[in-house]
Amino acid sequence: MESLTESLTGLTLDLADLSLREVNQTLHQPTQNHVQILNPNGCHNLAVGLDAPITVEIDGHVGYYAAGMNQQASVTIRGNAGPGLAENMMSGRVQVKGFASVSAGASAHGGLLVIDGDASLRCGISLKGADIVVGGNVGSFSAFMAQAGRIVVCGDAGDALGDSLYEAVIYVRGQIKSLGADAQLEPMTASDYAVVTELLSKAEFDYSAQEFKRVASAKQLYHWNIDAQQDY
Amino acid sequence: MQNASPKLFSLEASAGYDPTIISYIQNAAQHGLYEIRGLGAKRRLPHFDDLVFLGASLTRYPLEGYREKCSTKTLLGTRYASRPIELEIPITIAGMSFGSLSANVKEALGRAATALGTSTTTGDGGMTSEERLSSKTLVYQCLPSRYGFNPNDLRKADAIEIVIGQGAKPGGGGLLLGQKINPRVAEMRTLPAGVDQRSACRHPDWTGSDDLTIKIQELRELTDWEKPIYVKVGASRPFNDVKLAVQAGADVVVVDGMQGGTAATQSVFIEHVGIPTLAAVRQAVNALEEMNMKGQVQLIVSGGIRTGADVAKALAMGADAVSIGQGVLFALGCNSETYLQDGEHHPAIEDYVKMGTAPTYCHHCHTGQCPVGITTQDPILEKRLEPEVGAARLRNYFNTLTMELTTIARACGKQNVHHLEREDLVALTLEAAAMAQLPLAGTDWIPGMPSR
């Protein structure tokens, strides 16, 4: 099969010739440590459910849920990503060189998601422990109900950042248009600076942690009470 | 001589301000908070009770009860999945979370379901190892909150159920009050212990049915197209919702009527949002028939299924299976005066009184103080429900339902419970006739339809 080329440097899968099913099935039982995927052409559900310590490089744009529920693998997308990039990721690393659409990193439990460009609405929604680093801006409602994990935004944040936050923490370098219910600005501590420095270096961004502010939960919605009645 | 006539009291009851409404207003005035409670709608609604079977007669031959076979086997998820679900009976256990239920209860459900050859379902809180081990067929829910949701458990599941909504609260998210969030529940949900958990009402990574199509494909790709994918909707607009779910690629659609239960929801939601199961089944079946998908996409109906007669009526109306939640809780001992621990019955009434209620009235699952050890995470209370005892009771209950179901099917001359059909049914009330689109008993009149 021409489209499935094995070489010393790894395996190349070409979506111009192979079906999505064939590509994902191959990725679920990888025979090589490195896989390159050509001609994704915006297709949905590419490289979902990986569970092996392999590197995957996707040359082009991807549609919905690229690298969804990733475990162990390191996936790089040389293009833009559609909604739900790396949703529910458990471990490993997913990086998009371009922009990410809505709900990037939704409910991700672990691993690192790096978005070199901007991320749209609801980035890090329901986050459950993963780390997200965004080189550009994030859209409104980012980190909505985020429960655990860290989000580093090198650009600006839109409206209602961190609405109904639980224990996740957001670091923003630029402007915050508005904070959501129960989110508050808090002073940066030494450990915050260390976290931001570490994540920036993992994502290979060259900013100083000193430029970031911390947003976390005010914890006023943690218990059902009369003062919180509108929010329940 | 003294007047001996009895003293007369003026006791004129009000229909508008009955004791329930008076206590509602007084509670609101005292607390300034709406009520959150468990179980399902308590008001009277048009239901399967308002239908009867016609039974065999000169025009239909009945089957002999003890000699002639009546099959109850049920196949779900035949549309796309390479491994459809095969069940011995068309009665399944509805999704109820570990968190709302104790781990013991989840284990009891799994054991009973396995012995009965039916399925049980996870809930809003992930899969516990106890329930996976004890359940032969386990349906794994994908909910808006995604608590504990992970690809390892997804691969371990036998089917996947994407929950759009729930009959008790179509349009609402889950609630689990802090008192039920013990360290294990907290860890599974990635939340601090003791904090109120408010689940989202929308999925975090998709909106609308076009997105759902892609989401379903993602779950299929992830699991290599093995597992049936169910889509569960709370009954509000089931005709359109069922069509959209089928269009999006569901193998099975689950429609949960407003009688469906919950572990904790605002009572205004439970009683005032959604439509009765009876109306929902008819609309769901109409949708499948209009799309020519009856038989290809299976329909599971839930929400107030209590008896074998309810099961038979749901099947006759066109459901392929039913799902039971509250009936399961009652079978385990919910609302009973005693609990069975270490082989002895112990009184529980005082514990009901502590919560301000009494057996038969309790709907206090949200408190985590369940007097019979079902909806609790309290280490002392949860021991009141021993998995073996619970499993045995549940087996008895489901066996009873199955016997009733086959009794009715035989009486209608069917060798297979799935052969029950709507011609076997008539309605006793106008409301039921209109909602179920069945003739009023003794007539050929279906409200809203031209006379035959």
Ligand code: SF4
């Ligand atoms: S007895 Fe337990 S399960 Fe039943 S309603 Fe009361 S608290 Fe809920």
